Amino acid sequence: MATLSPVEAAKRAAAKVAVENHYPKDARFVGIGSGTTIVYVVEAIKELGVDTSRTKYVPTGFQSKQLIINAGLTAVEFDALPEGTVLDVAFDGADEVDDDLNLIKGGGACLFQEKIVALQAKQFICVADSRKLQSRLLTGWKYIPIEVAPIAARRVLTKLKEMGSINPAIRLAAAPKEGPLKTDQDFFIIDAPFPQLLLPADVAAGKDGSGKAGVWEVNALSQAIKQIAGVLEVGIFSGLTGPQAQAAGGIGGQRPVAAYFGMPDGSVTVRKAAA
The missing domain is CATH 3.30.70.260 (ACT domain)
Structure with missing residues (x-):
């Protein structure tokens, strides 16, 4: 296997910790986002060694669907989900993340499907490298x-x-x-x-x-x-997190409950949304 660049190694490290901390053992429906970081999320799911045979993975676009299929997992389109289906968790990346865990997404042009998947999940987990973390949106990403x-x-x-x-x-x-x-x-x-x-x-x-x-x-x-x-x-992904939406009688939220950032030194930093 080719040696990863520091940025790619940071993405892989963040994905591994995020999946270990938030992937339910008995997951039935899991949202899989788009972008370069999500490659490592799918890799981390496979490395968990859990039984994925009864789990359906919901992609946010063509690229993520192919990623799911190529990993030997079962993909199901969002509009093919049975009525009332709630995803156990959704993993996705971001172009930028602020201090409140608001996100900018859409650099890969999948923002609509990314948002409807996040809104259908009990919890949304963001995975990124440290370059994406800024105090305010539109700082690095313009x-x-x-x-x-x-x-x-x-x-x-x-x-x-x-x-x-x-x-x-x-x-x-x-x-x-x-x-x-x-x-x-x-x-x-x-x-x-x-x-x-x-x-x-x-x-x-x-x-x-x-x-x-x-x-x-x-x-x-x-x-x-x-x-x-x-x-x-x-x-812009802002507003309620999944738990906040559920407390208000809804299902999921646009804002992640946690964001994992791979750091240049190989460590992983986690930011959690305020309750």
């Missing part, structure tokens, strides 16, 4: 991915500019002549830069997160973008 209907893309771009986004743009496919990138839903992705997002604590301390000069509190911006006609989903 834009919010937004999945939009192609027919409404120009309208959404206009609305985002009105909200303070600086030069939002439709994401192009890898080969420019192919035009805009298409998601698994055949939608477009708009990448929308904004100033660094505020936390509720920042607003409580007197900062204005209502959108003036494009400065937003994380939940307020997510909700404002979601209300634009033509937007399918927003790449």
